[in-house]
Amino acid sequence: MKKFIAALLTLSMLFAGCAALAEGIMTHADYVAAELDSEVVVETYVQAKQSWWDNKATFYCQSEDGAYFLYEMACSEEEFAKLVPGTKIRVTGYKAEWAGEVEIVDATYEILEGSFIAEAADVTALLGTDELIAHQNEFVTFKGMTVVGIEYKNGEPGDDIYVTLSKNDQEYSFCVERYLTDPETEVYKAVGELKAGDVIDVEGYLYWYEGVNTHITSVKAAA
Amino acid sequence: MKSKHMALALLLVLMLALLSGCHGSRGLSPFEIPNELDLSRTHEITFWAKNDTNITQVEIYEKAIADFEKLYPNIRVNMRLYTDYGRIYNDVITNIATGTTPNVCITYPDHIATYMTGVNSVVALDELLIDERYGLGGSALMFDSPTREEIVPQFLGECMLEGRYYALPYMRSTEALYINKTFVEKLGYTLPEKMTWDFIWEVSDAAALKDEEGVYALNGQKVMIPFIYKSTDNMMIQMLRQKDAGYSTAEGEVLIFNDDTKDLLYTIADHVKKGAFSTFKISSYPANFLNAGQCVFAIDSTAGATWMGPDAPLIDISDDKLVDFEIEIMPIPQFDPENPSMISQGPSVCLFNKEDPQEVLASWLFMQYLLTNDVQIAYSSTEGYVPVTSKAQQSEAYQEYLARRGEDNQLYYDVKIDASKLLMEHVDDTFVTPVYNGSASLRNAAGQMIEEVTKSVRRKKTVDDAYIEKLYADMVSLYRLDSTGQGAASTVDSGSLGELPAMSAALLSGIALAWVLIIAYVLREAWKKKKAAVR
Numbered sequence: 001m002k003k004f005i006a007a008l009l010t011l012s013m014l015f016a017g018c019a020a021l022a023e024g025i026m027t028h029a030d031y032v033a034a035e036l037d038s039e040v041v042v043e044t045y046v047q048a049k050q051s052w053w054d055n056k057a058t059f060y061c062q063s064e065d066g067a068y069f070l071y072e073m074a075c076s077e078e079e080f081a082k083l084v085p086g087t088k089i090r091v092t093g094y095k096a097e098w099a100g101e102v103e104i105v106d107a108t109y110e111i112l113e114g115s116f117i118a119e120a121a122d123v124t125a126l127l128g129t130d131e132l133i134a135h136q137n138e139f140v141t142f143k144g145m146t147v148v149g150i151e152y153k154n155g156e157p158g159d160d161i162y163v164t165l166s167k168n169d170q171e172y173s174f175c176v177e178r179y180l181t182d183p184e185t186e187v188y189k190a191v192g193e194l195k196a197g198d199v200i201d202v203e204g205y206l207y208w209y210e211g212v213n214t215h216i217t218s219v220k221a222a223a
Numbered sequence: 224m225k226s227k228h229m230a231l232a233l234l235l236v237l238m239l240a241l242l243s244g245c246h247g248s249r250g251l252s253p254f255e256i257p258n259e260l261d262l263s264r265t266h267e268i269t270f271w272a273k274n275d276t277n278i279t280q281v282e283i284y285e286k287a288i289a290d291f292e293k294l295y296p297n298i299r300v301n302m303r304l305y306t307d308y309g310r311i312y313n314d315v316i317t318n319i320a321t322g323t324t325p326n327v328c329i330t331y332p333d334h335i336a337t338y339m340t341g342v343n344s345v346v347a348l349d350e351l352l353i354d355e356r357y358g359l360g361g362s363a364l365m366f367d368s369p370t371r372e373e374i375v376p377q378f379l380g381e382c383m384l385e386g387r388y389y390a391l392p393y394m395r396s397t398e399a400l401y402i403n404k405t406f407v408e409k410l411g412y413t414l415p416e417k418m419t420w421d422f423i424w425e426v427s428d429a430a431a432l433k434d435e436e437g438v439y440a441l442n443g444q445k446v447m448i449p450f451i452y453k454s455t456d457n458m459m460i461q462m463l464r465q466k467d468a469g470y471s472t473a474e475g476e477v478l479i480f481n482d483d484t485k486d487l488l489y490t491i492a493d494h495v496k497k498g499a500f501s502t503f504k505i506s507s508y509p510a511n512f513l514n515a516g517q518c519v520f521a522i523d524s525t526a527g528a529t530w531m532g533p534d535a536p537l538i539d540i541s542d543d544k545l546v547d548f549e550i551e552i553m554p555i556p557q558f559d560p561e562n563p564s565m566i567s568q569g570p571s572v573c574l575f576n577k578e579d580p581q582e583v584l585a586s587w588l589f590m591q592y593l594l595t596n597d598v599q600i601a602y603s604s605t606e607g608y609v610p611v612t613s614k615a616q617q618s619e620a621y622q623e624y625l626a627r628r629g630e631d632n633q634l635y636y637d638v639k640i641d642a643s644k645l646l647m648e649h650v651d652d653t654f655v656t657p658v659y660n661g662s663a664s665l666r667n668a669a670g671q672m673i674e675e676v677t678k679s680v681r682r683k684k685t686v687d688d689a690y691i692e693k694l695y696a697d698m699v700s701l702y703r704l705d706s707t708g709q710g711a712a713s714t715v716d717s718g719s720l721g722e723l724p725a726m727s728a729a730l731l732s733g734i735a736l737a738w739v740l741i742i743a744y745v746l747r748e749a750w751k752k753k754k755a756a757v758r
Contacts, residue, residue: 037681054313094682099507106678154274154304155281210511210540 025090028066040095040104044068045116046087047139048205048217051179052080058179059083060137060205060215061091062118067137069103069207071096088114101208102136120203128170132212140206140214142167144222147198150191157183161191163216165202174202177215190219250342251576254583256354260363266585267299268326271314273570275526276306277537279605287598291589294365298585308334308570312663319344324575326586332382332655333663335389335573340660346574348388351587359591368591373614381655382571390571392611393593394603396526397565397646397653398457398555401509401638405548406430406441406519417560418553420462423450423520424490427499430519442546446517450494453503453523456670457566460656462487463669464566465558470669475659477704479669480695488676488691495680504674505681511539516546522555525607525642526569534632536639552641554649567653569608600624604634607642616647664702672698 024041026034034040043063050058056072057080070091075083083089093107120141126132127142145165153159161176181187194200201223204216270288274280281304288300303325305311312334318324319341330338338345352371356363360370371379378392400418407414410429415422430449433439439447452458459479463470466487469478494500503509509521510530521531529537532550557563572590577583592598599615602608604624610616625644629637646653656662675694679686699705 037678037683039682094678096505098505099511153276154306155278156304158304159306210507210544 028063028068031066031068031095034095036095036097036102038095039092041090041092042068042104043088043090043112045114045118046083046085046089047118048085048180049080049083050177050215052077057083060139060180061089062116062138064116067118067135067139067206069101069137069205070107070109071098071103071105073104073107073109075109082111086115086117088112088116099209100211123206124167127167127172127212132206133208135206136208138206139203139217141201141203142214143201145172145200145202147194147196147200149196150194152192153178157188157192161188163191163194165200172212172214173209174204174214174216175207175209177207180205180215181217187216187218191216194219250344251578253343254346254576255580256350256357257580257584260357260584260588261581262297264581265297265299266582267301268582268586268589269301269303270589271303271305271311271325271328273305273308273311273329275606277529277605280602283598283601283605286601287593288589290597291366291592294592295585295588298589300589305329312337326575326577326582327590328573328575329393329570330390330573331568331663332384332390332571332658333666335571336384336658336660336662338573338575339384339389343576345389346576346583346587348382348391348574348587351574352388357584357587359594364588364591366592366595369594369596369612369614373612374594375611375613375616375650377567377650377653378611381567384658390573391590391594393570393572394526394599394608395567395569395611395646396524396606396608396642397567397649398454398461398522399525399528399607399642399645400553400555401513401521401523401528401531402551402553403513403516403519403548404551406516409441410519414551414553417563418556419560420556420558423556424494424499426519427494428497431498433498441519442516444515444517446512446515447498448501448506448512448518449499450520451501451503451506451509451512451518451522452673453509453521453527454670455502455504455673456666457568458522459484459487459669459673460666461555461564461566462558464654465564471657471662471665473657473659475657475661477665477699479665480699484672485688485691488672488694489686491673492676492680492686495677500677502674502677505677508539510535513550514538514546515540515544516548524568525609525646528552528607528639528642529605529636532638534636536633536636550638552638552645554645554652563649563652565649565653567650567655569611596620603643607639607646609643609646661704665704668698668702668704671701 026040026042031040031042044061045063046059047062048060055074055076057075058072059070061068061070089109089111091104091107091109093104096103096105118139120139121135122143123132123135123140124142145167148164148166148171151162153162160178163174163176164171165174176188176191199222200219202216203218204214207213207215272284284302288302292298292300308331311328311330315324315328315338319338324344335345352358354361360368374392378395382388382390382392404414407426410426412426427449430441430447437445441447460470463483466483468483469481471477471479491500509518509523510527512518513521513531514533529535533545533547538545554563555565572593574587574590594612596615596618599610599612600618600621603610610621615621625640627635628640629635672694676686
């Protein structure tokens with residue numbers, strides 16, 4: 001009986017795998033290996049919503065095997081409201097790179113059954129290494145970072161905040177993205193109050209702009 | 224009984240009132256200039272400003288506001304900052320609907336054409352410009368305002384829509400070609416005196432050569448975009464203008480979907496296929512590629528000059544990526560170099576109407592203050608902008624600024640000052656596209672066609688006649704170009720639905736008359752009954 005169930009399970013998994021293959025759904029490794037400008041199909045989970053604008057929306061997504069940044073995906077405002085963190089979606093679009101950020105553009109999607117919220121992966125030890133980019137777009141944490149300075153994009157609160165943090169005498173750029181976390185959010189206010197020399201733990205999405213440029217979602221005094 | 228009749232009569236009067244107003248909202252009344260600015264009241268106004276992600280520009284706005292408020296202590300200016308014209312446009316459109324527009328707003332004439340669909344939402348400036356007391360150079364002003372004649376005529380002319388002025392120019396720029404001269408010469412070419420498209424494409428194709436490992440011969444890197452364009456809207460518009468090809472008529476008839484456009488798209492597709500061309504939207508900021516030695520030709524606004532070159536005051540890439548090279552700045556490439564043609568662009572300011580004419584007058588004074596020499600010279604010096612008044616351009620302070628070209632790599636950065644000079648030397652070669660309700664959509668479509676073709680080639684799709692035909696149809700549909708230009712003229716100073724047609728007016732009058740007769744009948748019957756009751 002056990003053998004029969006095991007065989008049944010194997011078969012059903014094979015069928016599921018075949019179905020995915022038939023639909024051309026990629027693993028994250030497939031996605032990483034895909035050429036720029038090629039069509040990609042992935043199944044992933046919404047982690048955070050950056051913005052909705054003119055029937056286009058930008059999302060941070062992550063699956064168990066890796067993360068994706070969906071830039072200006074076709075999406076109505078009503079649908080945007082439905083795509084809450086955890087929602088599983090199948091995305092079809094094109095792999096692109098903009099200023100070092102690998103993303104999916106010109107995408108469409110369909111909502112699937114399932115839910116997943118990623119835990120922040122501690123990538124502090126990877127700062128300054130070539131391995132860090134393998135975690136691009138993931139929800140991550142950096143621990144024990146020292147504040148070098150903050151700078152409002154427009155010189156005053158309202159727009160992005162550029163944050164420079166250091167670790168082991170090396171400086172790194174971070175950003176409070178006002179469309180992800182607007183000036184009314186706790187993190188925007190908390191970052192605005194940081195002082196040079198503060199030692200903090202940071203969480204955010206490992207975005208890239210001419211190098212690593214994490215979009216911060218929370219800060220707290222280092223444990 | 225009496226109260227019932229009264230209620231009935233009141234209801235009828237109310238219905239009549241509703242009927243009289245059923246032709247949509249008439250919006251605000253046209254602005255009329257008050258005789259005197261009421262200095263006994265506090266006027267709080269809002270100014271929506273745009274900066275080029277440049278803190279110095281923000282500081283100049285703040286100083287202008289502080290200086291203005293010192294002159295007019297009863298006028299308080301609240302500034303809201305944007306770094307994107309598109310966002311301002313969308314926010315204004317939203318706020319027109321709710322009657323919460325700013326008082327003064329940095330904008331483009333294309334956008335104003337759409338704002339004007341709100342009834343009297345934007346103030347026509349013709350009377351204000353020449354008002355003896357509060358107009359340009361007016362006697363009641365507390366600051367040294369330029370006269371109307373001192374605004375560069377081409378720039379002021381760009382603010383005219385449907386025969387009236389709806390904006391003042393604030394800053395002007397054009398596009399420039401920023402060149403890695405070192406690379407051009409390394410490829411065995413010499414820069415021509417006047418740049419042509421043929422030269423650009425030939426050198427760009429040569430620069431796209433790479434080995435089997437994907438390493439480019441020119442820079443030894445795995446990244447090289449020989450020619451990158453920031454604003455593909457401008458690219459298409461200027462190419463068409465230089466070819467004297469169709470874009471649109473002044474009335475809003477769309478002419479862009481023609482064979483010249485198709486030929487240009489084929490040319491672009493051909494060079495994308497060779498790896499010679501990309502765009503800002505697809506790849507990133509031209510300055511970043513140029514400064515990293517990953518680009519030969521970058522076309523961007525003269526207002527982006529402070530980001531261009533290895534010694535630029537503003538750099539957005541890390542030191543380890545920055546390479547040293549000789550930079551050259553030239554006018555954009557031409558099809559007919561003896562008759563150059565380039566776009567005039569840059570922010571203008573418009574004035575929104577309000578219920579309180581005093582508030583509008585106070586706002587007008589601030590708007591005018593932005594054209595004073597102090598503001599004009601300070602702001603234009605932040606980038607390769609040009610002041611919009613001859614008063615500022617010819618001032619000793621501005622001439623000294625230009626003369627100090629290259630003294631440092633900050634205020635006197637040579638590329639930036641060269642960019643400003645480039646426009647001043649070519650003011651007569653500049654043009655703007657026709658402005659009407661919908662012209663902003665056509666502009667977007669012009670650029671989007673280049674973006675689509677570029678993306679399609681990169682995605683190994685076939686770009687042929689069938690593709691172009693579908694692209695044209697998609698653009699018409701996406702940007703609703705089959706309906707642009709309609710109604711723009713009729714919306715100015717009239718209802719949002721235009722004047723009532725004669726038949727509709729007659730019908731409404733008939734209905735109103737019928738109601739009057741019904742009321743008269745009801746009142747007469749009531750009076751008769753009352754009289755009978757008394758008997």
